[in-house]
Amino acid sequence: MKLGRMNHIGVATPDIEASIAFYKEVMGAQVVTEPFVLESQKVRVCFVETPQQGGALGTTGGTQIELLQPTEADSAVGKWLEKNPLGGQHHICWEVEDITEAKAWFEAQGKRVLGEPRVGAHGTMIFFVHPKDMGGQLTEIMERPREAH
Ligand SMILES: CC[C@H](C(=O)O)C(=O)SCCNC(=O)CCNC(=O)[C@H](O)C(C)(C)COP(=O)(O)OP(=O)(O)OC[C@H]1O[C@@H](n2cnc3c(N)ncnc32)[C@H](O)[C@@H]1OP(=O)(O)O
Numbered sequence: 001m002k003l004g005r006m007n008h009i010g011v012a013t014p015d016i017e018a019s020i021a022f023y024k025e026v027m028g029a030q031v032v033t034e035p036f037v038l039e040s041q042k043v044r045v046c047f048v049e050t051p052q053q054g055g056a057l058g059t060t061g062g063t064q065i066e067l068l069q070p071t072e073a074d075s076a077v078g079k080w081l082e083k084n085p086l087g088g089q090h091h092i093c094w095e096v097e098d099i100t101e102a103k104a105w106f107e108a109q110g111k112r113v114l115g116e117p118r119v120g121a122h123g124t125m126i127f128f129v130h131p132k133d134m135g136g137q138l139t140e141i142m143e144r145p146r147e148a149h
């Protein structure tokens with residue numbers, strides 16, 4: 001498998017509106033998407049855009065910040081926030097060419113793939129790999145959007 005682009009960094013927050021204001025007012029983010037609820041993951045989510053390599057400040061195309069506010073305490077992000085009430089870096093998402101090949105790769109390395117691949121917040125297939133098998137880093141693997149191939 002070849003290391004692909006870092007698609008996003010998942011950042012958990014107890015208050016997504018406050019986090020949006022932080023990224024706009026403190027960090028100078030120019031583009032933040034409208035939050036939406038992803039029922040399957042019991043989260044409200046939005047994306048803070050960053051410039052791609054060499055891009056002008058305030059443009060898009062780079063690694064996004066994926067802001068995640070739990071809709072229920074009994075959820076992956078809800079449980080994580082109980083231990084990390086201020087929020088912060090929750091996971092990293094890497095792009096791959098083929099989600100099926102990637103799943104077989106990680107399993108062949110003895111890494112715990114969490115559940116079957118499913119459609120994620122970007123509308124492409126994803127899965128997660130257990131943090132304890134990834135040096136403490138919860139890792140999301142995402143199939144590259146087709147038009148990016
Ligand atoms: C916007 C939607 C988008 C998408 O899905 O498209 C997302 O990114 S949704 C993001 C939320 N969804 C997930 O995170 C799914 C994958 N996560 C899980 O399956 C669980 O969170 C899991 C298995 C990582 C942990 O669940 P568990 O019930 O085992 O929770 P514990 O608190 O018992 O944790 C066990 C152990 O793992 C450590 N841990 C938990 N979360 C993280 C993390 N984000 N980063 C690093 N380590 C983590 C936790 O501290 C425990 O370690 P221990 O030493 O035993 O205390």
Ligand SMILES: [Co+2]
Nearest residue numbers: 010066093140
């Ligand atoms: Co994610």
